[in-house]
Amino acid sequence: MIKLFEKDPYAPIQYVYDVKDILHHSKSRFQEIMVISNPYFGNMLILDGVVQITERDEFFYHEMLVHPLMHSHPSPENIVVIGGGDGGAVREVLKHETVKRVYFIEIDEEVIETSKKFFPEVASGIGDSRVEIKCMDGAEFVKNRKGDIDVIIVDSTDIIGFAKSLFTVEFFKHVKDCLTDEGMFVTLSESLHFHKEMVVEVQESMRLIFPIVDLYTANLATYAGNWWTFSASSKRHPIREIRRPCKIQTKIYSDEIHVQSFVPPGFYKKLMNKELKW
């Protein structure tokens, strides 16, 4: 059996996967792109040696990235998805009838093409008439847009390499300027087990810009540390409050999962005060 040894410099455990087939292997302008098939997870997308999604359980990540904000916002119409070239976040956004336009900003066109070919179900929303694809840097896009976006979702690779520009205070400032007065923003912020310092850093940066900042988690089997965080901010409405109860088809997200996914206040306070010791 061929093995894939994941290359994640920030993880103290290395994850190893059985490889049934190598379906695709290329190098784009930005990164190494690989698709393998695994007996348990099905097709898996790997960028620069790090697992991004698997056919079997991608919905955990995509639903939990997208739906908390989309159910907290009173009426999300204009959405920006930055990254997420596989199309999974876009697919989830399109489940909401309120949505009129999705600006899908992916820097690497080859990821989109690879996903269409090897993850057709994940990429299924990309051709929707509401979706406008722009192959460019998300940081550039938000710099030049003002005040008409309801929800911005960053679905990037880890906070290293070229994705770094999506985690700066400057970027968060531009994101805020893009949003309407009721606008909301979410981004991944790594694992509470292995990257607590990064979580705190993202939260602190967001707090410099947004009046409302919150943190929720999901359990993701194929991301190092698994106890994955999402950092969310908002200009007016608390994000942990549901404004539109869930009526869409989901596998893991629900009203009760929404509420329970946000870290409790005492825990949050200790995290931000660096009193959590592990």
Add this chain to the structure above:
Amino acid sequence: MIKLFEKDPYAPIQYVYDVKDILHHSKSRFQEIMVISNPYFGNMLILDGVVQITERDEFFYHEMLVHPLMHSHPSPENIVVIGGGDGGAVREVLKHETVKRVYFIEIDEEVIETSKKFFPEVASGIGDSRVEIKCMDGAEFVKNRKGDIDVIIVDSTDIIGFAKSLFTVEFFKHVKDCLTDEGMFVTLSESLHFHKEMVVEVQESMRLIFPIVDLYTANLATYAGNWWTFSASSKRHPIREIRRPCKIQTKIYSDEIHVQSFVPPGFYKKLMNKELKW
């Protein structure tokens, strides 16, 4: 660098750890016992190739195994800990002032001795005067005890091999007979990501015996699948209700973590009806 490849036949991801030193390697009557040191996790206890505890993060597992029940029971005095030869569960039990006696039932004396030597902080409660060590099969112990135990905690290895006898309906029946009318019982029940069927099986078996059965989870970085479950049952009191607010020193457990760790009712119903698809 030497590497430890974890041997977990039920996990679709293999975890690999850097090995700084091999501190101990022996074969007891029951299993292969190894202690390694790792740059991130510190000392790690490995039984039959599977990581049991690490110095750095053992408290996640031990606190979440022990404290929900101990704070839900109105007055836990007589406690049985089955397995957990490292002593971590016993250490947590002893934090409760109500406790008068802990029956510590570990089948493999060599695990206790290894822990005393390489995990002194974890094993720190083993010598306490309230602790009575019995090196025997936990299934045998509960068979011959009647009606005077407040809380029974099973801290076994995975539900394979010789630990299997701690997950049968017959065992659960004996556990129930051991308990007082207010008695409670908890056991690990594997990962929601990778072993959903096992979780359901344990829950179903418990439901044949106990009037109240519940399920809570914790995020454990070094157990395959990470999204770890604990199956708990009770003869009278709902376990998700806190009867004695937390006044002990903990790192992760708190009143709010207690409440949030229990799976929400809708999710639980879907799980038990096998409607959760992944």
